[in-house]
Amino acid sequence: MCRRYLFKLFFLSGLFTLLLFSSCQKEYLNTPYKDIESFIIKDALNNELKASLKGDSIIVYWPPFQDVKDKVTPEIKVSSGASVNPSSGQEINLKxxxxxxxxxxxxxxxxxxxxxxxxxxxxxxxxxALTRLGQSLLIIGEYFIPDSNQTKVFLIDKQNKEYQIHFSATDALWSNKIQSTVPLDGKLDTGNFQIKLISGTNTLVKGSFAIGKPSPASAKGAYQFDQAGKSIKKGDQISFTYSLQAPASKYYYGNYTHAIITVTGDPGGKTHIAPIASQSNTLLKFTLPATISTGAIRSIELYSAPDKLASLGYSMYTWNTTTAATTTLIP
Structure with a gap:
C-alpha cells in the first residue's frame, strides 16, 4: 500500500514538473506575427486620419480641398513583440x-x-473665356484644388503641343475660378487650342478655342511723324519712322493698311483716308488723297489690318498736332 502510494506520488510529481517545463518553453517561443494594426497621421487641419490597411498596402485617403502635407509623423501599432522601421513617431515623406x-x-x-x-x-x-495672346484666360467651374502644385492648365495646339499656363502671385486660383494670362512670349502663336485642366488626379480637356493676335497696346512702339511742322501738298506722301515692342511686333510689322486724317475746320468731324503706300519694319508711308481739305492737320490715326476680333482694323497710334508743330495741307 505504501509502495503504491509512493509510486503515485512520484508519478504526479514528475507529470507536474513536465507540464511546468513545457509551459515555460511555450512562454518564450518567438512568435511569427508581423502586422501593422493601426496607422494614424494628422491632416492639414490637425485632425486624425486612420489609414486603411489592406494586404501589404497602407492607404491614406486625404480630405478634399486640403493642401497635402509634404511630411507627417505617423503613430503606428504593430503585432505584439514585433518592430517596425521607420518606427512609430518618426517623420516621413507623405507620398x-x-x-x-x-x-x-x-x-x-x-x-x-x-x-x-x-x-x-x-x-x-x-x-x-479667352481672346488674345497676352490677355486674360478665365475658367469658371467647381471642385478645383486651389494649389498650383496640384492644379495646372495647358493650351494644346493642332499639333498636340502643350503650353503650360504659369500662375503668378496676382492670378486667381480658387475652388470655383481660375484666372491667369495667355502667354505672350513668342513661343505661343495664334490659332485654335484645346484647354487641358489637371487638378489632383483628375484631367479634363475642353475646346477648341480661338486665340487672336495681341492687342496693339502689347505692341507699344515709338512713332515719329516725319513731316511735322511742314507744309504738304494734296496727293503727296507722309511718313512715320517707328519701332515696335517684341514679341507682339511680328503681328503688326508689314500689316498697316491706312491712316485716317482729320483737318481743322472740316465740318462735322469729317475724316479722310490715306492708304498705305509702302512699309518696312522702320518706315511707314501713306498717300494723301487728292480730295483732302486744305488747312492744319488736327490728327493722324494709323491702322493695321482687320481680323475676327477687330473687323474695322486696329488703331495702332494717333498723332495730334501741337502749336509748335503745325502741319499744313496746301493745294
Missing part, C-alpha cells in the same frame, strides 16, 4: 511608395507600401 518593414520576433518580415489617395470630386468646368 505613394514610402515603405515600411515589420519584423516579427522570429525574424520574419513583412513589407508595407504607403499609398496616398486624394479624395477629390471630379472638377466641373462651366465656362471658359
Amino acid at each position: 505613394t511608395g514610402t515603405s515600411y518593414v515589420v519584423t516579427a520576433q522570429d525574424g520574419s518580415i513583412k513589407k508595407y507600401v504607403l499609398k496616398l489617395a486624394l479624395n477629390q470630386p471630379i472638377p466641373i468646368i462651366n465656362r471658359i
Whole structure:
C-alpha cells in the first residue's frame, strides 16, 4: 500500500514538473506575427486620419480641398513583440511608395507600401473665356484644388503641343475660378487650342478655342511723324519712322493698311483716308488723297489690318498736332 502510494506520488510529481517545463518553453517561443494594426497621421487641419490597411498596402485617403502635407509623423501599432522601421513617431515623406518593414520576433518580415489617395470630386468646368495672346484666360467651374502644385492648365495646339499656363502671385486660383494670362512670349502663336485642366488626379480637356493676335497696346512702339511742322501738298506722301515692342511686333510689322486724317475746320468731324503706300519694319508711308481739305492737320490715326476680333482694323497710334508743330495741307 505504501509502495503504491509512493509510486503515485512520484508519478504526479514528475507529470507536474513536465507540464511546468513545457509551459515555460511555450512562454518564450518567438512568435511569427508581423502586422501593422493601426496607422494614424494628422491632416492639414490637425485632425486624425486612420489609414486603411489592406494586404501589404497602407492607404491614406486625404480630405478634399486640403493642401497635402509634404511630411507627417505617423503613430503606428504593430503585432505584439514585433518592430517596425521607420518606427512609430518618426517623420516621413507623405507620398505613394514610402515603405515600411515589420519584423516579427522570429525574424520574419513583412513589407508595407504607403499609398496616398486624394479624395477629390471630379472638377466641373462651366465656362471658359479667352481672346488674345497676352490677355486674360478665365475658367469658371467647381471642385478645383486651389494649389498650383496640384492644379495646372495647358493650351494644346493642332499639333498636340502643350503650353503650360504659369500662375503668378496676382492670378486667381480658387475652388470655383481660375484666372491667369495667355502667354505672350513668342513661343505661343495664334490659332485654335484645346484647354487641358489637371487638378489632383483628375484631367479634363475642353475646346477648341480661338486665340487672336495681341492687342496693339502689347505692341507699344515709338512713332515719329516725319513731316511735322511742314507744309504738304494734296496727293503727296507722309511718313512715320517707328519701332515696335517684341514679341507682339511680328503681328503688326508689314500689316498697316491706312491712316485716317482729320483737318481743322472740316465740318462735322469729317475724316479722310490715306492708304498705305509702302512699309518696312522702320518706315511707314501713306498717300494723301487728292480730295483732302486744305488747312492744319488736327490728327493722324494709323491702322493695321482687320481680323475676327477687330473687323474695322486696329488703331495702332494717333498723332495730334501741337502749336509748335503745325502741319499744313496746301493745294
